[in-house]
Amino acid sequence: MKTEPKRMGVLGCGLMGSGIVEVAARRGFEVVVREISTQALEEGRARIEASLERAVSQDKLTRREADEAAGHIRYTLDLSRAVAEADLVVEAVVEDRLVKRELFAELDRLASNDTILATNTSSIPIADLAAAVERQGRVIGLHFFNPVPVMPLVEVVPAIGTSTATLERTLELAQSLGKEAVVARDRSGFLVNLLLVPYLLDAVRQLDRGAASIEQMDRAMVLGCGHPMGPLALCDFVGIDTALRIAEVMYDEYREERYAPPPLLKRLVAMGRLGRKVGKGFYDYTGEEAEPLPI
Numbered sequence: 001m002k003t004e005p006k007r008m009g010v011l012g013c014g015l016m017g018s019g020i021v022e023v024a025a026r027r028g029f030e031v032v033v034r035e036i037s038t039q040a041l042e043e044g045r046a047r048i049e050a051s052l053e054r055a056v057s058q059d060k061l062t063r064r065e066a067d068e069a070a071g072h073i074r075y076t077l078d079l080s081r082a083v084a085e086a087d088l089v090v091e092a093v094v095e096d097r098l099v100k101r102e103l104f105a106e107l108d109r110l111a112s113n114d115t116i117l118a119t120n121t122s123s124i125p126i127a128d129l130a131a132a133v134e135r136q137g138r139v140i141g142l143h144f145f146n147p148v149p150v151m152p153l154v155e156v157v158p159a160i161g162t163s164t165a166t167l168e169r170t171l172e173l174a175q176s177l178g179k180e181a182v183v184a185r186d187r188s189g190f191l192v193n194l195l196l197v198p199y200l201l202d203a204v205r206q207l208d209r210g211a212a213s214i215e216q217m218d219r220a221m222v223l224g225c226g227h228p229m230g231p232l233a234l235c236d237f238v239g240i241d242t243a244l245r246i247a248e249v250m251y252d253e254y255r256e257e258r259y260a261p262p263p264l265l266k267r268l269v270a271m272g273r274l275g276r277k278v279g280k281g282f283y284d285y286t287g288e289e290a291e292p293l294p295i
């Protein structure tokens with residue numbers, strides 16, 4: 001017996017949203033992704049198509065599988081279209097508490113009773129978003145890692161009011177997406193960022209204090225600890241602006257120095273050096289090889 005395809009709405013088609021859309025479409029989900037401008041939508045579409053092409057050129061997907069995956073994706077500016085009939089809605093918009101709260105309040109009005117409302121927030125406690133919603137039992141955290149098609153983990157974060165049914169269905173959906181789920185407690189940073197963010201911020205602070213050059217610091221952690229990339233390259237990869245926002249939220253929550261946003265991150269954001277996505281952060285990505293930039 002053929003089972004019904006699972007339906008998913010994804011809100012935001014940036015770095016994370018586009019990865020989530022791609023993974024879901026490759027797994028046979030019918031996905032509707034919503035952005036707030038035509039330009040953002042087209043950029044997201046281009047990112048997804050380039051990633052599918054790359055998978056074909058690396059023999060990870062056949063042409064037919066890539067076309068099928070692309071055929072599962074609908075692009076829209078209309079929120080109600082992304083939410084209608086979805087089993088799961090994943091919010092992956094900008095890391096801003098007010099923006100997300102407003103969106104969740106609207107989702108609560110638009111979504112049918114049995115739609116799960118999930119957020120891909122990196123740092124905002126789920127309860128803060130669930131508080132904007134009347135039917136709080138269906139709100140949950142579903143935190144993916146960048147690059148979403150590569151990283152096998154997803155953190156599943158039930159809030160105080162999340163129902164057991166929502167948790168169980170979300171764990172099943174995570175498995176259908178091919179991800180291994182870890183259930184984390186609802187506090188800012190959940191589990192991975194609770195450990196990762198202080199390390200990244202410390203690297204920025206140590207750089208600012210002259211402990212080493214950008215390249216030396218990254219090489220040291222790659223060669224000395226076997227990390228796939230050094231902390232400053234990883235900041236660029238996550239996005240300097242995103243790293244700063246995460247630090248602000250976590251510092252607001254814990255008031256511990258280890259989460260305090262380093263001034264150098266603020267300066268980089270002010271200068272528009274937002275990391276790999278814009279071609280410049282700690283490194284310049286516009287040439288063949290990434291080159292460290294002056295700080």
Ligand code: 3HC
Pocket residue numbers: 051058121122144145146147148149150151193196228229234238
């Ligand atoms: N989409 C799909 N596949 C990709 C990809 C992408 N965007 N980027 C890389 N890949 C694949 C490549 O095709 C390659 O596959 P293969 O081994 O089968 O050939 C594999 O990943 C390795 O890629 P590359 O050889 O091009 O480059 P690297 O060896 O340098 O790996 C990397 C790139 C996978 C990004 C690796 O450097 C890495 O794992 N870095 C750490 C990433 C990380 O820590 N992510 C978590 C960030 S924290 C986060 O997301 C949470 C948030 O809240 C902040």
